[in-house]
Amino acid sequence: MLHLGKMQVEAALFFETIEEIYARVFREVRPRAILPEIIVRYKRYANANSRISLQNDRLLVEISDLLQSAPSPIQEALATVLLRKLFGKPPDKNCLAQYRRYLNRAEMRRSLHLVKRERGRKRYREPQGLVYDLELVFAKLNEQYFHGLMAPPALGWSLRASRSILGHYDPCHHVIVLSSALDSADAPEIAVRFVMFHEMLHLRYPTENRGIRRCVHTPEFKKAERQFDDHLKAKQELNRFIERKGREYAAPDR
Numbered sequence: 001m002l003h004l005g006k007m008q009v010e011a012a013l014f015f016e017t018i019e020e021i022y023a024r025v026f027r028e029v030r031p032r033a034i035l036p037e038i039i040v041r042y043k044r045y046a047n048a049n050s051r052i053s054l055q056n057d058r059l060l061v062e063i064s065d066l067l068q069s070a071p072s073p074i075q076e077a078l079a080t081v082l083l084r085k086l087f088g089k090p091p092d093k094n095c096l097a098q099y100r101r102y103l104n105r106a107e108m109r110r111s112l113h114l115v116k117r118e119r120g121r122k123r124y125r126e127p128q129g130l131v132y133d134l135e136l137v138f139a140k141l142n143e144q145y146f147h148g149l150m151a152p153p154a155l156g157w158s159l160r161a162s163r164s165i166l167g168h169y170d171p172c173h174h175v176i177v178l179s180s181a182l183d184s185a186d187a188p189e190i191a192v193r194f195v196m197f198h199e200m201l202h203l204r205y206p207t208e209n210r211g212i213r214r215c216v217h218t219p220e221f222k223k224a225e226r227q228f229d230d231h232l233k234a235k236q237e238l239n240r241f242i243e244r245k246g247r248e249y250a251a252p253d254r
């Protein structure tokens with residue numbers, strides 16, 4: 001553990017468990033209420049979120065495990081923030097500020113960023129759609145254009161049928177997601193293949209500092225894109241599909 005110095009002193013002074021901290025703060029916030037059973041759990045969240053609920057005389061607190069090593073004054077500040085919120089009381093500004101300062105410390109921000117990357121799950125549907133199987137689409141394109149040498153990333157259909165973003169490659173989570181609007185009998189196979197091919201080229205030609213949304217198409221990329229068999233027809237079919245869907249093809253991925 002890193003900040004042992006302070007923790008040991010505090011632990012020695014107070015000998016308070018996390019549940020005892022919540023019990024003490026509970027009595028401060030609700031002096032006349034019966035003390036519920038208190039359960040505090042550390043969860044592997046993708047952020048520093050905390051949840052609190054009171055049901056059947058049981059107070060359940062779920063805190064990010066990133067805060068497991070936080071010193072007790074920070075735990076107490078968070079307990080105050082959560083319990084006041086639970087009981088609809090105005091926030092204690094000092095506690096809130098103290099807690100936020102702790103989260104904003106450089107090393108905490110770094111841990112949060114890492115954890116977000118590692119744990120923040122991309123949400124998408126499995127690649128086997130109703131009409132198209134993205135694994136098959138990928139495998140065929142891989143054979144045809146990449147000598148079967150491209151290691152497959154995660155593949156999936158978007159949860160919402162976006163017509164503006166037909167596909168994207170997320171380098172952070174190493175996944176290609178296609179809009180589930182394309183998983184339809186209306187969507188010509190060549191259009192689906194072309195969107196997948198486009199995203200595969202993003203793996204093939206990674207750009208530096210590319211955010212999740214922004215995507216850069218270098219001249220090299222565009223040249224490679226034109227290698228797609230019948231690439232003009234593919235674009236046409238794609239545009240027609242979008243028009244049929246009643247929307248303009250305003251893909252930010254262009």
Ligand SMILES: [Zn+2]
Pocket residue numbers: 198202215216217253254
């Ligand atoms: Zn692109």
